[in-house]
Amino acid sequence: MEIEEIKALLNDAITLDELHVSGENGHYQIIAVSPMFGEMSRVKQQQAIYAPLNEVIASGAVHAVSIKAFTPEKWQREQLLNPIG
Template identity: 50%
Template sequence: MENNELEQKLEDIKQALNTAMALEELQVTAEGTHFKIIAVGDCFDGLSKIKQQQAIYGPLMDKVTSGELHAITIKTFTPTQWKREKVFNMV
């Protein structure tokens, strides 16, 4: 995948998620064809991990079903959890 194509794909993912969700922070990176999404927002408060994952997959479903995205790692945090994660894991 060319660098411009990859950058566009990352921006498309960010735009889809930011449009659909109220996120305080969003990181989308790629290594080859594997994408990693870190999403931080109050919208995850009180949701099970499965519901949090579903909240991320929802806006990306067209890209997943088309095969454009197939290897995705998703990590979701509330702002409080994210502060703790950064302290303990130096993300």
């Protein structure tokens, strides 16, 4: 599965301010930024990201996913402390 395919699945399913996907060989890291995460528990945030990927995970095209979900405010703070590039 290509990174752009994962991005398309997520962007088609949920509204995100920013989306960063990296990885290869079925192992991916996802950083998602949206105001909707402010009202969700960490578990609900993870479920919101996993839901659009369930089919590709079940098929074996994606083996492992690491998810970090942020509100725009928390993402700004994270960028100051740990810029991604």
